[in-house]
Amino acid sequence: MSRKVITTAGASGTPDAATQLLDVVDLKTHFRTERGTVRAVDGVSLNLDRGRTLGVVGESGSGKTILSRSIMGLLPSRNTVRQGHVFYEGVDIVGYDQNQMRDIWGAEMAMVFQDPMTSLNPVMKIGLQITESLTHHLKMDKKEAKATATALLASVGIPEPVQRFDEYPHQLSGGMRQRVTIAIALACGPKVLFADEPTTALDVTVQAQILNLLAAQQQERHMAMILVTHDLGVVAGRADEILVMYGGKVVEQAPTALLFDNVKMPYTEALLRSIPKLSHRSHTRLDAIPGRPPDLVNPPPGCNFSPRCRYVQPSCLVQEPPLMSIGTTGQHYRCWYPVGTPEGDDALARNIAAAGDEDVAVAAFRAAQVAVGATPQSLDPPPVAAPVPGGTRPPPPDRTQPTEEA
Amino acid sequence: MPERSSDPGGSSFFAGSGDMASEISQIADGDVAVLEILHDLDPGQVDDAVAKKRLGFGFWLASAWFFLVLVLALLAPLLPLKDPLVPVGRPRQSPNIEFWFGTDSIGRDIFSRVIWGGRVSLVVGFASILLGLAVGGTIGIVAGYYKRRTEAFLMGSMDVLLAFPALLLALVIVSFTGDNSITNVVLAIGIVSIAPIARLVRASTLVFSQREFVTAARSLGASNGRIITREILPNVLLPVLSFSIIGVAVAIVAEGGLAFLGLSVPPPTPTWGGMINDGRAQLDNHPYMSLIPCFIMFLTVLSLNLAGDRIREYFDIKEGAL
Secondary structure (H helix, E strand, O other): OOOOOOOOOOOOOOOOOOOOOEEEEEEEEEEEEOOEEEEEEEEEEEEEOOOOEEEEEOOOOOOHHHHHHHHHOOOOOOOEEEEEEEEEOOEEOOOOOHHHHHHHEOOOEEEEOOOOOOOOOOOOOHHHHHHHHHHHHOOOOHHHHHHHHHHHHHHOOOOOHHHHOOOOHHHOOHHHHHHHHHHHHHOOOOOEEEEEOOOOOOOHHHHHHHHHHHHHHHHHHOOEEEEEEOOHHHHHOOOOEEEEEEOOEEEEEEEHHHHHHOOOOHHHHHHHHOOOOOOOOOOOOOOOOOOOOOOOOOOOOOOOOHHHOOOOOHHHHOOOOOOEEEOOOOEEEOOOOOOOOHHHHHHHHHHHHHHOOOOHHHHHHHHHHHHHOOOOOOOOOOOOOOOOOOOOOOOOOOOOOOOOOO | OOOOOOOOOOOOOOOOOOOHHHHHHHHHOOOHHHHHHHHHHOHHHOOOOOOOOOOOHHHHHHHHHHHHHHHHHHHOOOOOOOOOOOOOOOOOOOOOOOOOOOEOOOOOEHHHHHHHHHHHHHHHHHHHHHHHHHHHHHHHHHHHHHOHHHHHHHHHHHHHHHHOOHHHHHHHHHHHOOOOOHHHHHHHHHHHHHHHHHHHHHHHHHHHHOOHHHHHHHOOOOOHHHHHHHHHHHHHHHHHHHHHHHHHHHHHHHHHHHHHOOOOOOOOOOOHHHHHHHHHHHOOOOOHHHHHHHHHHHHHHHHHHHHHHHHHHHHOOOHHHO
16 A cells, blocks of 8 residues: 655754764663673664654564663663763763753653553553653643643544543553553654554554554654664665664665665575565465574674575684675675675575575585584584585685684 | 455455455555454454452451441440440459440450450551551662662661561560550551561562663653652552551551550550450450450451452452553
């Protein structure tokens, strides 16, 4: 059906269009645990302007939720290391303490949480939960706040808002509750809205409605939105730009249209491949990505994604690819053998040929491990010295010789 | 709402089309109209299907007894009772028409003394738990919310308080303050109740302060004080209040213990514990002197426990229902 194309308003509309609304530079968020330092977010940079939507995509444990909470400064301070810069309207807010952040929370940045079952206070009437921040931030009196709250409830598509005002969260359905949390988040007119998997906990039939509501509100208020999700389908029609995260790092970043036309990172490709297609016959095996997300305490050497990658080559295990950009298109990716390039196609063809019946990624990773002389870490079938395609090994794109210890 | 197509083939879910795949792709495309139809068809959206929770007969019986005791104690000065402080008849009478519960060893009416004694027990029971809630509740919620050093210090001092045997602590407080006025008894039992209440409130606070609605409130710029009073307190209050009903029962028993040892309100003011103690010497010949106040206290404490337990269960909101 018709998907609204979010028009980016020209710079003319806003008075101080010179400074970017949100500019995150090399943000790191590490947690100190008994096992070691968890690098949940490891050097992420992004920027966002008014009225734009950024989709942050990644599987569980990729650091996307921590990224959004870290930008907002909502993480507990204990055992958390937060480095880098978050420029909000040109001012770095990373060093702000709780009191300073309180002026930003709600009024400047707000968040819609994943599960509306737990993000609403069960013993407080929903009306009160909305008027709270209105009376607090905008210094409205009770009557004014109530009128505003009712209008807000109506604007997020809640029928009979006056009656709902005096109801408790448990009296509403999941979709209605998420509408309420959106109304609460929008109450003070934030300039940046973080939507942290806003539809994951909802019925599939309600998901589209909530996403459309968010898009409509964003357009109306000329807000910037960061839409965090694990579902590429959710951001496909709604984000201006997509940022794919893996193991706490950005692995691919591109304007939406460009990303879907011209995937460069094998991880993004694997995500796309894992979406079931309607044209498939029923009981077609899902094309899942083998393995698990990387251990963020002891990340594998080289490329994070190499153990699960269909394109993996020995050099991938040695040197981590930097974030490379394609000209001035705004597309960035982190891969030595990008999808759709001669090297990438070559690598994939080689791996498929060598894999036989086995999963391409699993077999190719084992072969690559043997090639660089590392002890195979794979737990399942002991390495049956997979045939290393002799002579066809490409010269490592990097000049450094593997000096990895076994 | 569309009619279900009547063709026996039944491949079509909605009228006017036979192609399931195209229906699904329509849904996948986010066709709102179809979504709304699906919504209408979904009976799971209908509320009201939840069975009503009931408190049960036992609860009402227990409450009835408790309210009888409460009303009698409250209205004691207005009721046509005999003077509980002076002898009104022949001593050591068994229960009879004139003296319903009999008379004690100097001829005071036991019925009237039980009712007047109930006043002391109830005042001590409620006031001391209120004191414990005010102090222990504050300590617990602050410790549970702020954590770190605040928590270590506050809960450390609670552990010190808990290390004393409860009755001994109460004894020390009462005997230290000198006169055994009702205020001092309340103070003693109240202080003893602080530590357990603080622990309970802290545990509850720890659970609720991890909940997402607290993060949500923070993300809207609520201050710590606001989060404590508006978000956490109302949630913690419910389980703690139902627990404190049981606390009142424990406090009544504790007061009885103090009175039995002669450390509660001094005679001739009647207290249940004091009356049990008075009748102790006559237990062989006139057991009713001790047993009647004993039984009244037993029933009152039992009714509080039963009612408190039931209320705790009743308000024990399951995660899924939130």
